[in-house]
Amino acid sequence: MSIVRNSLAVVAASTLLALTSACGGADKVATCTEATKAMTDYQTAAAAAGANFDNLNKATADFSSKLKELAGKADGDLQSALQKVGDSFAELKIDPSDPAAATKVTEFAKKASEGAQSFAAACA
Template identity: 55%
Template sequence: MNILKSSLVVAAASALLTLTAACGGSAQASVCQEATQAFTDYSTKAGASAGNIDGINTATKDLAAKLKDLSGKADGDLKTALVGMADSWASFKIDVSDPGAAAKLSQFATKATQATQDLAAACS
């Protein structure tokens, strides 16, 4: 299960790094900065939830809600990217009783990476 938690934190950290690099020149820079902060907060919460699957799931749900909220403040490609990221994070929940959890994590990571790239492009 530590692999799942670590993978979520890595996915969030990757998103954070991509967003930090991309937030400079966009007309919607404040929304991009808020998205960056949301990932920072998520990384902190998920990291602090070591061994607490419910805590990680709550942090993931909170991130999805924040991204969805931010999408309401955005337009165009940025809005589309935020909605995609919100949907990706909202669809993921760690279930220790699910033998297919590792495969689901891989699918989630692929979706989250693509959404992060879309968000970074929209914020640049």
């Protein structure tokens, strides 16, 4: 399951980079800042979860909810991007007994990366 954790770490880091670099428009700065904080909080919670996938799943669900909440405060492309990233994280639930878990993480990573790129474009 270390491949799952490593994949999640890469996705989280790339999403944080997109969120951090995306905060360009003055009217979007507050939402971008909140989204960046939510990602930092998620990374901290995910790291603290260690091998406890229940805690990781809870952290992921909480992060998804926060992004969807932020999407409700935004409009246009920013709203769409936050919703897309939130939806991607909402779909992720790690079951260590599932032999296809690594494949699911790979699919998730692709969706999350696409969402992060949309977010970066919307905040620019």
